[in-house]
Amino acid sequence: MTTERSLVLVKPDGFARGLTGEVLRRIEAKGYRLVALQVLTPDLDRLHVHYEEHVGKPFFEPLCEFMSSGPVTAVVIEGERCIEGFRALAGATDPTAALPGTIRGDLGRDWGRKVQENIVHGSDSPESAAREIGIWFPEL
Numbered sequence: 197m198t199t200e201r202s203l204v205l206v207k208p209d210g211f212a213r214g215l216t217g218e219v220l221r222r223i224e225a226k227g228y229r230l231v232a233l234q235v236l237t238p239d240l241d242r243l244h245v246h247y248e249e250h251v252g253k254p255f256f257e258p259l260c261e262f263m264s265s266g267p268v269t270a271v272v273i274e275g276e277r278c279i280e281g282f283r284a285l286a287g288a289t290d291p292t293a294a295l296p297g298t299i300r301g302d303l304g305r306d307w308g309r310k311v312q313e314n315i316v317h318g319s320d321s322p323e324s325a326a327r328e329i330g331i332w333f334p335e336l
């Protein structure tokens with residue numbers, strides 16, 4: 197048994213399209229528990245820390261600008277192997293490559309959109325999850 201926590205974000209595109217409930221439905225249907233949830237418009241300082249692994253990449257600033265462009269829903273989920281499991285639910289980073297059955301594959305738009313608009317973020321390792329949960333939910 198490896199009960200984990202992961203940090204999930206419903207990004208501004210997912211929030212604006214009214215997909216927050218659909219993302220939460222899939223998380224709960226999989227059997228993961230919701231530990232904490234908040235709607236907020238993140239500032240650039242927080243996003244620069246959140247995405248620090250991408251500092252210097254060409255998409256870093258556009259990504260942070262996009263992520264600060266409107267409300268997001270930040271969620272901490274919990275469950276057996278939920279870090280890897282949520283990333284499987286999310287699908288490939290590029291919605292045009294994500295498989296049907298995944299959040300990005302089923303719901304991602306593939307006409308002229310930018311890859312940064314891929315509905316959700318999920319932590320990619322236990323270390324990332326601990327770091328990111330500290331950024332978004334320091335009280336946990």
Ligand code: RTP
Nearest residue numbers: 255259288289311312313314316317318319320
């Ligand atoms: P995430 O962190 O959002 O869960 O997604 P990920 O692990 O699948 O992707 P990652 O490589 O960590 O990239 C973070 C986010 O940056 C945007 N991105 N844009 N070439 C590009 O323009 C590009 N590559 C990545 C995406 O929003 C991606 O989710």
Ligand code: MG
Nearest residue numbers: 317318319320
């Ligand atoms: Mg990532």
